[in-house]
Amino acid sequence: MSQFHSLTIDRVKNETRDTIVVSFAVPAELQDTYHYQQGQHLTLRATINGEDLRRSYSICSAVQDRQLRVAIKRTPGGVFSTWANDTLKAGDSIDVMPPSGTFNLPLASENEKHYLAFAAGSGITPIMSIIKTTLLSEPKSRFTLVYGNRASSSVIFKEELTDLKDTWMERLNLVYVMSREQQDIELFNGRIDKNKCDQLLQSWVEIADIDAAFLCGPEDMIQAVSASLQAHGMEKSHIKVELFAAGNHAPRAASVRPVVGKQECEVTVVIDGYHTVFTMEKEKESLLDAALKQGIDMRYSCKGGVCATCRCKVVDGKVDMDLNYALEDYEIARGFVLSCQSFPVTDTLRVDFDQDN
Structure with a gap:
């Protein structure tokens, strides 16, 4: 499980101005090793400026696609993401660890459920995998996605989400929230914070109709949405969370407790x-x-x-x-x-x- 394999890049697509989608060609002998579940991620490894760096990126394909791909968004000061966006191309090889992660729920064809997801920015990547896999696996289930971005130009998978909506008109509900682009419905303007989530749950989403929720984005958004969902009656155990970037935390302070036993x-x-x-x-x-x-x-x-x-x-x-x-x-x-x-x-x-x- 911990072993890296060198995988050839099959395709690099410019998804937005600062995001690429990288697809990998998995050889036949490694197909079982790289079999994935919806919502899982890959750890990539590369030597950049003489330093061994590793970063995790969520798989954004449906399980049924059998196409291993990840989205890499360039982040300010991000050495790995900048290198990837500037240099990766089809035909290159990169070290990839087999899929891991538990950001998902068991699916069954007989299920008739309503799932809710909140994503911000690149938090859409595992959610994309979860939505498509779920709609394909559970013909009677529905999905509502609340997706926050600065503007429509920064929406990752915009065309793909539109195609999914066209395919499953009655089963997929998309709500875009923009912080820097004015939309006709005032509710959909601003940032996804607790107040915004409270408003959505009061007028747009009936929480009693939701079986489970998936949250993926920055720490402050996840905490705010989780608090709002629980305040409106959703059990914490029904909320699945994937954090893309933790806040800056101070290094561990020296312990003030005496060491018990040996040093x-x-x-x-x-x-x-x-x-x-x-x-x-x-x-x-x-x-x-x-x-x-x-x-x-x-x-x-x-x-x-x-x-x-x-x-x-x-x-x-x-x-x-x-x-x-x-x-x-x-x-x-x-x-x-x-x-x-x-x-x-x-x-x-x-x-x-x-x-x-």
């Missing part, structure tokens, strides 16, 4: 069937950083508690997890943690990257 922790890491044992100081650095210093080929991408690429299960021992924007409550209850945010607090620790449940 060091003996760590056993199980990954791809291999067991590696090493010793690290408690409270000094994350489990991921300590393992990387040992030369272990760890799974990771963002290092910010957002993408869940570094997800593992604590089999023995305990850790403190500083930030978590990726794991569901039930995953934490089962012992899963993000190694990039985990700091050992026991004398011994055993974590397993190969367990899924």
